[in-house]
Amino acid sequence: MRETILNIGFDDTDSPKGMCTTYLAYKIVDLLKDEKVEFLDFPRLVRFNPNIPWKTRGNGAVGIKIKTNNPKIIKQKIFKILKRYSDTKNGANPGLVFYEGEVIPESFSKFSKMALWKLIKRGSAKKLLQKHNIDFYYQGNGQGLIGALGAIGYSFDDHTMELLSYRQKSKFGTKRSLSESSVKEMQEKTFPFTFNSYDNKKNHVMIAPRGPDPVFYGIRGEDPDTLIDASKMIKSNEKPQGYMLFKSNQGTGAHLDNELDVNDLRPYDSGTITGIISRNPVMNLGGHVMFSLKSNNKEITCAIYKPTGITNHGMNLIIGDLIKVGGGIRKASKNYSRVLNVEFLEIIELKRLEKKSNPRCNDCNKQMKSKGKSQGFECIRCGKKEKNKVIIEIPRKLEKKKYLPILSAHRHLTRPAQRQRIQNKKSQFKDSRPWFFVFNN
Ligand SMILES: [Zn+2]
Incomplete structure (x- = not known):
């Protein structure tokens, strides 16, 4: 029988009340294992533009690539399971795309890249799918088609992995109990091959979500072996249902790869702007810092929000500093103009800061006193006497470096400090490894 390579993409099956697109992926893989299909890569968990306000749950879609000799049956089964697990009653707008073929069309990759940093019109995904005569399905407003197509089209310049562990059904909605010290220890032992598991500053476990969704915990890192070992170090009384490894763009900062065109900024765009400080920073009552940046003769207001933990650095900026900021464009409202929400701050050049001061006596190491006006x-x-004031340099409190938000303000895509110079391109897929596992409970 003829073998078909089938790329499966889906998105927006979850809602704030439960369910989770990655759990649906786990269920689909479980089903595909029974169908004896051949897996060609890890399932991919692709995060898209985090600055789209209505995609509050992390804007993540999943893609699965398999080889099968019965694509028709496989499609039907996946369609059924997607329908069953999608939380459409609570606002999910699921989208499902099937693309047959080894090589992904370039237009898909381009579309995927755009969805990383722009607001994509829902209709444009549908148009592209129809143009290529591709099988797709959606419910609700069709929002899910963007991620479904994007997950298939995404081409990784850099990737990370995530091991997601899922709870048994009877535990859904109950409190998760994980040994905090075991998470801390795991992080220490696996550094720098895992990231963002434990926040040492706030003493906070970061791998476990709080909500009602099926995820028990998720460990992020660079390679499958480390993650499987890491998960064995997590101690808990709760026995999970199973786990699955995903290849992901989390922690790659890919949404901020492009420099924004300041003359064509659109609401919800993500990217970077390089420019010179044109208005000194001001801290408002809420503790947020606002300043302006001039780039290509255009002035852009920037906001550093208090939770980022880098407002104090923002306050040390002065007019004339050359900086690069990464972030998202907030839509203008009645009370606020269009603003760039800063996700990171990179100092390229610091303006020399000077002041006039009374001269010092070098013999006594003391500052001289004025004898009166012009005296x-x-x-x-x-x-000892001197005629004139001297100009002295005031040391700047900033360094020429990148200032990243504190851990608690990281988005899924934020590139953590330890990954700043890393580009993970190794393909590490071997189907023989336990990248998917269901425990016997
Ligand atoms: Zn003296």
Whole structure:
């Protein structure tokens, strides 16, 4: 029988009340294992533009690539399971795309890249799918088609992995109990091959979500072996249902790869702007810092929000500093103009800061006193005299470096400090490895 390579993409099956697109992926893989299909790569968990306000749950879609000799049956089964697990009653707008073929069309990759940093019109996904005569399905407003197509089209320049562990059904909605010290220890032992598991500053476990969804915990890192070992170090009384490894763009900062065109900024765009500080920073009552940046003769207001933990650095900026900021464009409202919400701050050049000051007496190491207007200065200890004030440099409190938000303000895509110079391109897929596992409970 003829073998078909089938790319499956789906998105927006979840809602704030439960369910989770990655759990649906786990269920689909479980089903595909029974169908004896051949898996060609890890399932991919692709995060898209985090600055789209109505995609509050992380804007993540899933893609699965398989080889099968019965694509028709497989499609039907996946369709059924997607319908069953999608939380459409609570606002999910699921989308499902099937693309047959080894090579992904370039237009899909381009579309995927756009969805990383722009607001994509719902209709454009549908148009592209129809143009290529591709099988797709959606419910609700069709929002899910963007991620479904994007997950298939995404081409990784850099990737990370996530091991997601799922709870048994009877535990859904109950409190998760994980040994905090085991998470802390796991992080120490696996650094730098895992990231963002434990926040040492706030003493907070970061791998476990709080909500009612099926995820028990998720460990992020660079390679499958480390993650499987890491998960064995997590201690808990709760026995999970199973786990699955995903290849992901989380932690790659890919949404901020492009420099925004300041003359064509659109609401919800993500990217970077390089420019010179044109208005000194001001802290408002809420503790947020606002300043302006001039780039290509255009002035852009930037906001550093208090939870980022880098407002103090923002306050140290002065007019004339050359900086690069990464972030998202907030839509203008009645009370606020269009603003770039800063996700990171990179100092390229610091303006020299000076002030006029009374001269010092080098013999006594003391500052001289003024003798009155235009009368010059005198050391009160030894009587040495100087005519004029001197210009001294005030040390800047900033360094030429990148300032990242604190851990608690990281988005899924935020590139953590330890990954700043890393580009993970190794393909590490071997179907023989336990990248998917269901425990016997
Ligand atoms: Zn003196």
